[in-house]
Amino acid sequence: xxxxxxxxxxxxxxxxxxxxxxxxxxxxxxxxxxxxxxxxxxxxxxxxxxxxxxxxxxxxxxxxxxxxxxxxxxxxxxxxxxxxxxxxxxxxxxxxxxxxxxxxxxxxxxxxxxxxxxxxxxxxxxxxxxxxxxxxxxxxxxxxxxxxxxxxxxxxxxxxxxxxxxxxxxxxxxxxxxxxxxxxxxxxxxxxxxxxxxxxxxxxxxxxxxxxxxxxxxxxxxxxxxxxxxxxxxxxxxxxxxxxxxxxxxxxxxxxxxxxxxxxxxxxxxxxxxxxxxxxxxxxxxxxxxxxxxxxxxxxxxxxxxxxxxxxxxxxxxxxxxxxxxxxxxxxxxxxxxxxxxxxxxxxxxxxxxxxxxxxxxxxxxxxxxxxxxxxxxxxxxxxxxxxxxxxxxxxxxxxxxxxxxxxxxxxxxxxxxxxxxxxxxxxxxxxxxxxxxxxxxxxxxxxxxxxxxxxxxxxxxxxxxxxxxxxxxxxxxxxxxxxxxxxxxxxxxxxxxxxxxxxxxxxxxxxxxxxxxxxxxxxxxxxxxxxxxxx
Amino acid sequence: xxxxxxxxxxxxxxxxxxxxxxxxxxxxxxxxxxxxxxxxxxxxxxxxxxxxxxxxxxxxxxxxxxxxxxxxxxxxxxxxxxxxxxxxxxxxxxxxxxxxxxxxxxxxxxxxxxxxxxxxxxxxxxxxxxxxxxxxxxxxxxxxxxxxxxxxxxxxxxxxxxxxxxxxxxxxxxxxx
Numbered sequence: 001x002x003x004x005x006x007x008x009x010x011x012x013x014x015x016x017x018x019x020x021x022x023x024x025x026x027x028x029x030x031x032x033x034x035x036x037x038x039x040x041x042x043x044x045x046x047x048x049x050x051x052x053x054x055x056x057x058x059x060x061x062x063x064x065x066x067x068x069x070x071x072x073x074x075x076x077x078x079x080x081x082x083x084x085x086x087x088x089x090x091x092x093x094x095x096x097x098x099x100x101x102x103x104x105x106x107x108x109x110x111x112x113x114x115x116x117x118x119x120x121x122x123x124x125x126x127x128x129x130x131x132x133x134x135x136x137x138x139x140x141x142x143x144x145x146x147x148x149x150x151x152x153x154x155x156x157x158x159x160x161x162x163x164x165x166x167x168x169x170x171x172x173x174x175x176x177x178x179x180x181x182x183x184x185x186x187x188x189x190x191x192x193x194x195x196x197x198x199x200x201x202x203x204x205x206x207x208x209x210x211x212x213x214x215x216x217x218x219x220x221x222x223x224x225x226x227x228x229x230x231x232x233x234x235x236x237x238x239x240x241x242x243x244x245x246x247x248x249x250x251x252x253x254x255x256x257x258x259x260x261x262x263x264x265x266x267x268x269x270x271x272x273x274x275x276x277x278x279x280x281x282x283x284x285x286x287x288x289x290x291x292x293x294x295x296x297x298x299x300x301x302x303x304x305x306x307x308x309x310x311x312x313x314x315x316x317x318x319x320x321x322x323x324x325x326x327x328x329x330x331x332x333x334x335x336x337x338x339x340x341x342x343x344x345x346x347x348x349x350x351x352x353x354x355x356x357x358x359x360x361x362x363x364x365x366x367x368x369x370x371x372x373x374x375x376x377x378x379x380x381x382x383x384x385x386x387x388x389x390x391x392x393x394x395x396x397x398x399x400x401x402x403x404x405x406x407x408x409x410x411x412x413x414x415x416x417x418x419x420x421x422x423x424x425x426x427x428x429x430x431x432x433x434x435x436x437x438x439x440x441x442x443x444x445x446x447x448x449x450x451x452x453x454x455x456x457x458x459x460x461x462x463x464x465x466x467x468x469x470x471x472x473x474x475x476x477x478x479x480x481x482x483x484x485x486x487x488x489x490x491x492x493x494x495x496x497x498x499x500x501x502x503x504x505x506x507x508x509x510x511x512x513x514x515x516x517x518x519x520x521x522x523x524x525x526x527x528x529x530x531x532x533x534x535x536x
Numbered sequence: 537x538x539x540x541x542x543x544x545x546x547x548x549x550x551x552x553x554x555x556x557x558x559x560x561x562x563x564x565x566x567x568x569x570x571x572x573x574x575x576x577x578x579x580x581x582x583x584x585x586x587x588x589x590x591x592x593x594x595x596x597x598x599x600x601x602x603x604x605x606x607x608x609x610x611x612x613x614x615x616x617x618x619x620x621x622x623x624x625x626x627x628x629x630x631x632x633x634x635x636x637x638x639x640x641x642x643x644x645x646x647x648x649x650x651x652x653x654x655x656x657x658x659x660x661x662x663x664x665x666x667x668x669x670x671x672x673x674x675x676x677x678x679x680x681x682x683x684x685x686x687x688x689x690x691x692x693x694x695x696x697x698x699x700x701x702x703x704x705x706x707x708x709x710x711x712x713x
Binding site for chain 1: 596597598599600601615618619620621622623624625626627663666670673675678679681682683685686687689690691692693694695696698699702703704705706707708709710711712713
């Protein structure tokens, strides 16, 4: 039996004493009165886009203030407690969902953004996606060849390499794909000295994961940037056709405004809050938006799940969560045909399994006791390529909070039915004794023949069909097509001088792969172009 | 979980469900079921009426798990309350509207299939109620299940001691240098 509970994990926390590192860090919780700060560039959000941009611009000599709504939390506090990790490191403590409650949204909220809690999968943007962006939206300068050096630069910076030490959960996919003749390969991961523990989603306790928290943000601070955490961007300051700064509300430990407003003045503001937060900031600020496109075309990689029970131990809670992928069904019907889906595996810890088990009481208890012998897989649909896949819209509640309205339509449901079939077939091909898809009407199936019959009888309707999301993209689409895009291909906002968007919200469709490397690459390119432009 | 209705749900839920949501909160107010008297003692957000409503359900949803840990339903509901603490105020507010609605017999019948208040049902009846609710295909019923039962299960098993009852050996030990 695999048991890591006696293993002692020790690592040096680079954030133990920021002052001793010479880093300027402002804790919003201690800001109780209004004041004004000035910089060359203010960056809102410290995730994949903000972290990369902060490093590049501060190393080019610009005075950068990096703003993050979350409280600074680093490896000494990553205690592998599932309840605490989700409460502290995810948007809405893991309770975020789409407006009608049908899709749970797992999105990070941390210094370092989602890169602190993602599962490290690092894919270059698929060339089919880049071509689609060019052909359909007029995205310029981002084809496979011109992006390759930017991806290579980030892969080197974040030590991205294909993983080799697959846990048993990932071996299920590897063996099944070999047996079924499906494409599969090892996933490149951004880790250095990874202990293969399996806790990427709770904050890496060894700092092996090359998240923004331990790479670009420290480098930006070394180069003179200021980190302002526990501080939420409220509205952009707009004078005429120019952006001149941002109003910030500082937050206490309970994410409640302390009452202080910090005014950050800068001629250049980069919005990097991630899809949902970035469009919401622009909506709250009433930016000019002649075609009313801010927040529109927001995508989620609608993700379904399947669970297999084996006679042998799988221990899905230990080891790199995702290290094998299958692209057999990603582009089977072309780039813009029926929904394509990428398949990967998922880490399963007790809380997560609790949320996924069917039913309640004895039935749920019997299922959760199978955890050591359980495997879990996911299938992510590429949304945004088909005319019936226009994504969702970010809206504001009366109190200014963002909410994503993303109705699950027949396009997604039809793709989910096929994704369920593929995942269930995969589990049986690797020797599972019973398999269940994420559907509230589905019980465990005992063999592939039974599964096909019963899956065909399931009613694929919203809510009953278990669909989640861990990748929010779009909402501030880039491209030359003004009727659908609000950002130019260099990240500049079309209707205000000095405003830039550098995060996943600029993607005009979903990526079709885990998006972090796409965000790093596009942001590195556009932050470098911006630095050159500002240098004149 | 956000539970606002829009046109699509109106079509799926039908007139009765939509009317319930449209008028339910004000009905609940009139009947004294909706109160803004703050959190119940020992809770961060759940009000005493929510606790009275949800505690009997919690005991049945997690019966075997609580027995294994020799824990009370109150402990589990407090863990759920703590999960709600992470949500934005607007998200909590929509969930609380649903709880207000479920104070009303007619709404309880529509959402869960039972008129009787949960604290007037014994555990055998509640098991029957939950079984019926789980198999109801109404959008509102599924949403209520997702907003209550799913996070409740997460809240319980995400706690370190409860997690160990599943066969999970536990995480490595952190040593802070």
